[in-house]
Amino acid sequence: MPAETTVRRKLKPIVAMNEALDAAMAADDDVVLFGEDIGAYGGVWALSKGLQKKYGELRVFDTPLSECAIMGTCAGAAMAGLRPVIEIMYVDFMTVAMDQLVNQAAKIRLMSGGAFDLPMTIIAPCGAGTSEAAQHSNSLEAWFLNTPGLKVVMPSTVYDMKGLLTAAIGDNNPVMYLWHKALYDLEEEVPDGVWTVPLGEAAVRREGGDITVVAYSLMMHRAMAAAAELDGRVSVEIIDPRTLHPFDLDTVLRSVRKTGRLLVVHESPLRCGVGGDIVRRVCEAGFELLQQAPQVVGGVDSPIPFSKSLEDAVVPQVSDIRAAIETMVE
Amino acid sequence: MNFTADELKRMYTTMVLIRKFEQNSIEIFAERMKRGDFPGALHSSEGQEAIAVGVSSQLRPDDYVFSTYRGHGHAIAKGMPINKVVAEVHGRATGASRGYGGSMHLFDKSINFMGGNGIVGAGLPLALGTAYAAVKRGTDQVTAVYFGDGGASQGAFHEAINMAAIKKYPIIFICENNQYAATTHVSVNCPIEDIGDRAKAYGIPGPVVDGNNLFEVVDTAGAAVSRARGGEGPTLIECKTWRHRAHCMVIPEHRPGKDREHWANRDPIDQMRDHLTAAGIADAAAIEQLDADVQEQLKAAVAFMQDSPFPDPAEIAEVVYAG
Numbered sequence: 001m002p003a004e005t006t007v008r009r010k011l012k013p014i015v016a017m018n019e020a021l022d023a024a025m026a027a028d029d030d031v032v033l034f035g036e037d038i039g040a041y042g043g044v045w046a047l048s049k050g051l052q053k054k055y056g057e058l059r060v061f062d063t064p065l066s067e068c069a070i071m072g073t074c075a076g077a078a079m080a081g082l083r084p085v086i087e088i089m090y091v092d093f094m095t096v097a098m099d100q101l102v103n104q105a106a107k108i109r110l111m112s113g114g115a116f117d118l119p120m121t122i123i124a125p126c127g128a129g130t131s132e133a134a135q136h137s138n139s140l141e142a143w144f145l146n147t148p149g150l151k152v153v154m155p156s157t158v159y160d161m162k163g164l165l166t167a168a169i170g171d172n173n174p175v176m177y178l179w180h181k182a183l184y185d186l187e188e189e190v191p192d193g194v195w196t197v198p199l200g201e202a203a204v205r206r207e208g209g210d211i212t213v214v215a216y217s218l219m220m221h222r223a224m225a226a227a228a229e230l231d232g233r234v235s236v237e238i239i240d241p242r243t244l245h246p247f248d249l250d251t252v253l254r255s256v257r258k259t260g261r262l263l264v265v266h267e268s269p270l271r272c273g274v275g276g277d278i279v280r281r282v283c284e285a286g287f288e289l290l291q292q293a294p295q296v297v298g299g300v301d302s303p304i305p306f307s308k309s310l311e312d313a314v315v316p317q318v319s320d321i322r323a324a325i326e327t328m329v330e
Numbered sequence: 331m332n333f334t335a336d337e338l339k340r341m342y343t344t345m346v347l348i349r350k351f352e353q354n355s356i357e358i359f360a361e362r363m364k365r366g367d368f369p370g371a372l373h374s375s376e377g378q379e380a381i382a383v384g385v386s387s388q389l390r391p392d393d394y395v396f397s398t399y400r401g402h403g404h405a406i407a408k409g410m411p412i413n414k415v416v417a418e419v420h421g422r423a424t425g426a427s428r429g430y431g432g433s434m435h436l437f438d439k440s441i442n443f444m445g446g447n448g449i450v451g452a453g454l455p456l457a458l459g460t461a462y463a464a465v466k467r468g469t470d471q472v473t474a475v476y477f478g479d480g481g482a483s484q485g486a487f488h489e490a491i492n493m494a495a496i497k498k499y500p501i502i503f504i505c506e507n508n509q510y511a512a513t514t515h516v517s518v519n520c521p522i523e524d525i526g527d528r529a530k531a532y533g534i535p536g537p538v539v540d541g542n543n544l545f546e547v548v549d550t551a552g553a554a555v556s557r558a559r560g561g562e563g564p565t566l567i568e569c570k571t572w573r574h575r576a577h578c579m580v581i582p583e584h585r586p587g588k589d590r591e592h593w594a595n596r597d598p599i600d601q602m603r604d605h606l607t608a609a610g611i612a613d614a615a616a617i618e619q620l621d622a623d624v625q626e627q628l629k630a631a632v633a634f635m636q637d638s639p640f641p642d643p644a645e646i647a648e649v650v651y652a653g
């Protein structure tokens with residue numbers, strides 16, 4: 001972590017990501033930024049604020065409203081040796097760009113026998129909780145994880161948002177960088193400067209001896225809240241994988257060796273989901289460590305409905321996580 | 331166009347209802363946001379009322395309409411009861427989609443209102459489907475689909491118009507060119523002056539009209555509907571217009587003041603009011619009465635919404651899958 005200094009200040013996600021982009025663009029002229037409304041306006045989330053002014057319209061510009069063309073431009077530019085970054089306004093709109101990502105960007109390295117690297121980063125907000133209904137609330141990480149050739153990053157803290165974005169841009173593969181919209185107002189004290197959080201290193205967010213809870217993105221925060229409510233009754237260890245591929249299995253196994261129990265929590269749908277795969281890995285590598293069947297708490301088998309009463313019912317809440325922990329431990 | 335005085339007054343009051351509905355929704359949303367309770371996205375169609383009302387005046391109740399996230403006006407003009415619109419936008423079980431869809435996803439099967447859409451451009455391919463169904467069944471139903479100037483940059487726009495033109499499907503493609511896609515000026519999305527000119531590439535008509543002039547919209551939509559119903563194929567209509575507000579509530583106004591002034595003098599409702607007065611259909615007092623009636627109707631709809639329950643999550647599974 002080279003440029004990290006000891007000065008600390010409060011930072012929010014968008015500013016953290018903006019600073020990571022700024023530093024990457026300053027350090028490498030090949031880093032270019034594509035997206036809708038990202039130029040003079042600075043992006044609807046303010047992600048690219050000030051960057052066009054600083055780096056010019058050749059490196060930061062408003063594209064037409066054409067996600068397929070944006071993704072193709074990005075992939076082709078990466079093949080030509082640039083290091084493009086795209087902002088997709090909501091991960092939901094990735095559907096329009098899927099061929100260029102899944103059949104093109106993710107496969108070109110293999111199809112070319114390893115000749116072409118595609119160093120590109122796709123930044124997209126994801127998740128429910130903002131009453132934006134079925135087409136603006138998706139959690140699609142499982143789709144991307146099921147696409148060999150892609151890496152998937154899902155930060156939960158401001159520190160990681162900055163450090164992982166720096167790492168993603170520096171990586172020589174297509175990386176999906178998914179930040180949760182409900183974390184928009186998160187505020188955290190972080191060091192000054194720029195740092196890297198390597199892809200594939202989990203963080204232990206809370207130490208405990210009774211149960212291991214693996215949770216990422218917004219659900220890491222909900223798991224922490226559930227653990228706090230159970231404080232004194234159940235000793236919960238919380239592991240935040242931070243990147244889903246590559247995945248840090250060692251840290252999870254180390255924890256399960258201590259606790260003997262595993263619960264995975266995610267917002268995306270339960271069926272054929274991320275949790276099922278984490279459970280598979282733990283069972284294959286350390287079945288004997290488990291005292292009981294591992295569990296997964298995840299999204300209900302439903303698109304995200306609009307009304308708050310419905311939306312809250314299809315996404316894990318603190319109370320759901322707490323109840324799952326209690327059932328497993330008691 | 332040949333309208334009776336009553337029909338003209340009804341078109342006027344529908345435009346006013348759309349306008350007042352949008353303003354009322356913004357008020358309720360703003361109040362909730364002030365309390366830190368984010369109610370979701372709201373995209374106002376204020377300023378674009380003449381397009382929805384003009385197009386709908388040329389459609390039959392059994393014609394199909396595909397809308398966008400800026401679709402409250404499309405729904406009201408097609409005949410969705412205002413109670414259902416208000417209740418849906420505020421997430422009530424009595425709403426058009428039982429509270430499942432929200433502002434961006436108003437549906438009403440009973441009037442073939444086939445939904446708002448949160449994915450820009452996604453309505454155009456769907457329109458091929460209802461048009462095909464009409465052709466297959468031998469009905470003469472027409473499908474109308476709305477999208478924006480930004481929407482015309484999606485691949486879906488080109489694929490859908492190309493296929494519709496080849497198959498001569500009965501569709502009217504209505505581009506509401508309000509000059510901006512979110513914060514991006516239309517010149518960034520389109521290298522030519524008129525999106526309507528793209529029709530040439532598919533060999534279909536592409537009229538460009540003043541979307542703030544109800545009668546221009548009516549005439550052009552009328553011709554396109556006759557052409558579609560007569561089996562001659564689709565039309566792309568570009569309506570030049572202007573939304574009164576920024577893209578949605580969380581995006582601050584960023585458009586140049588001189589453009590806003592220019593369009594402020596060409597408000598569709600002001601123009602219609604002037605027409606009614608000049609034609610001797612309604613004097614100032616009569617207009618005031620019409621406006622007051624609309625206000626009452628809206629007030630009743632808001633009261634209906636406030637008395638309505640929120641949806642019961644126990645029903646979700648039954649809503650997700652058909653039995």
Ligand SMILES: Cc1ncc(C[n+]2csc(CCOP(=O)(O)OP(=O)(O)O)c2C)c(N)n1
Pocket residue numbers: 036065067089093096400448449450451477478479480481482506508510511512577
């Ligand atoms: C495929 C897709 N990309 C991006 C968005 C985000 N978005 C929503 S509306 C909008 C602007 C659309 O502009 P336009 O088509 O002109 O319609 P208007 O909002 O002006 O009515 C954008 C970029 C989206 N909803 N869907």
Ligand SMILES: [Mg+2]
Pocket residue numbers: 478479480506507508509510511512
């Ligand atoms: Mg527009």
